[in-house]
Amino acid sequence: MTAFARVGSILSQIRTYSCQMGRTLRLNNGIEIPIVGLGTYKSPPGEVQQAVKDAISCGYRHLDCAWFYENEAEVGEGLHAKIADGTVKRDDVFITSKLWNNHHAKNRVVPMLKDTLAKLKLDYIDLYLVHWPMGFKESAPPLPQDASGYSDVDYLETWEGMEECVKLGLAKSVGLSNFNSEQIDRVLKHCKIKPVVNQVEVNPNINQKKLIKFCKDRDIVITGFCPLGRSNYAGKPGFPTPTIHDPKVVDMGKKYNKTPAQIVLNYLVSLGISVVPKSVTKSRIEENFDIFDFELDGDDRAYLDSCNKNQRCSPQTAYSDHIYFPFKIEF
Numbered sequence: 109m110t111a112f113a114r115v116g117s118i119l120s121q122i123r124t125y126s127c128q129m130g131r132t133l134r135l136n137n138g139i140e141i142p143i144v145g146l147g148t149y150k151s152p153p154g155e156v157q158q159a160v161k162d163a164i165s166c167g168y169r170h171l172d173c174a175w176f177y178e179n180e181a182e183v184g185e186g187l188h189a190k191i192a193d194g195t196v197k198r199d200d201v202f203i204t205s206k207l208w209n210n211h212h213a214k215n216r217v218v219p220m221l222k223d224t225l226a227k228l229k230l231d232y233i234d235l236y237l238v239h240w241p242m243g244f245k246e247s248a249p250p251l252p253q254d255a256s257g258y259s260d261v262d263y264l265e266t267w268e269g270m271e272e273c274v275k276l277g278l279a280k281s282v283g284l285s286n287f288n289s290e291q292i293d294r295v296l297k298h299c300k301i302k303p304v305v306n307q308v309e310v311n312p313n314i315n316q317k318k319l320i321k322f323c324k325d326r327d328i329v330i331t332g333f334c335p336l337g338r339s340n341y342a343g344k345p346g347f348p349t350p351t352i353h354d355p356k357v358v359d360m361g362k363k364y365n366k367t368p369a370q371i372v373l374n375y376l377v378s379l380g381i382s383v384v385p386k387s388v389t390k391s392r393i394e395e396n397f398d399i400f401d402f403e404l405d406g407d408d409r410a411y412l413d414s415c416n417k418n419q420r421c422s423p424q425t426a427y428s429d430h431i432y433f434p435f436k437i438e439f
């Protein structure tokens with residue numbers, strides 16, 4: 109490569125990088141959420157530190173965590189390493205975490221957020237979500253085997269605890285996860301502080317267009333989890349085939365000189381949502397962030413639209429008899 113070409117290539121990389129860095133959606137409280145975040149569910153404690161460091165080095169400014177993932181301390185280690193080496197300041201990075209189902213009683217919410225903050229070694233979180241609308245007994249295991257582990261604490265009570273987190277300055281924003289349209293409207297009717305986000309499964313097998321529109325009309329941003337359809341679930345009985353393994357999507361990748369994962373992530377963000385693809389593989393972390401420099405044509409969008417079959421990789425059917433199970437209605 110000539111020196112001239114090398115300078116051109118570096119400038120182009122800088123342009124792409126700064127363009128991606130600025131990609132955010134505005135929440136209803138004026139705070140901006142970066143469109144692409146790093147998922148951390150099932151990222152092993154021995155690997156997630158490096159994944160977080162790689163992600164921040166390549167430009168990610170959003171980490172999606174949860175108390176349930178049992179790796180928040182290690183996510184925090186990765187983050188603090190990048191703060192220590194001067195790559196970012198705390199305020200540059202948007203950190204999401206989630207309250208687990210055993211702690212829906214109002215007086216458990218602040219202590220659970222404090223526990224998450226202690227693990228992450230932070231004094232505030234950018235976004236704290238109610239992980240699921242269903243509550244479990246505090247004494248039950250995190251995933252109870254049967255209904256004897258359920259609690260009937262109303263998520264409206266939980267929401268009061270979430271509001272307390274904002275009032276105490278422990279959370280900048282609060283939101284929901286896995287809530288259906290009726291549950292969202294119930295929270296909106298009773299809340300003093302509005303949820304800013306509903307984090308739900310979104311990928312071409314379940315594109316959630318109705319829930320996205322419903323939330324947009326209420327100024328709530330959707331964050332899509334399992335955006336790659338859990339690519340490692342390919343061939344797993346009872347689960348939808350991840351669209352990134354669809355031969356037509358593989359061909360689309362060749363057409364745009366992109367990978368199937370980049371095609372799918374580009375399609376999802378074009379629906380007006382943020383996404384949190386998970387990876388502990390450096391090359392994939394970089395790939396999943398490099399999705400903004402192309403636009404799918406009408407035929408390709410139509411094909412991806414046609415993949416929708418409302419099939420989830422995270423259906424949680426074991427809890428379908430819970431009073432607050434969210435997937436009993438269309439959306």
Ligand SMILES: NC(=O)c1ccc[n+]([C@@H]2O[C@H](COP(=O)([O-])OP(=O)(O)OC[C@H]3O[C@@H](n4cnc5c(N)ncnc54)[C@H](OP(=O)(O)O)[C@@H]3O)[C@@H](O)[C@H]2O)c1
Nearest residue numbers: 147148149333334335336337338339340369386387388389
């Ligand atoms: N709110 C909720 O209830 C909820 C539920 C589920 C998930 N989440 C959040 O959403 C995040 C993402 O969901 P997820 O982790 O379930 O599934 P996902 O992001 O759809 O898929 C992750 C899988 O895809 C692989 N992968 C990553 N990038 C790839 C690429 N470019 N090409 C091919 N394969 C790739 C990963 O492997 P490697 O890591 O080995 O690279 C991993 O096996 C979670 O980590 C979590 O933060 C939230």
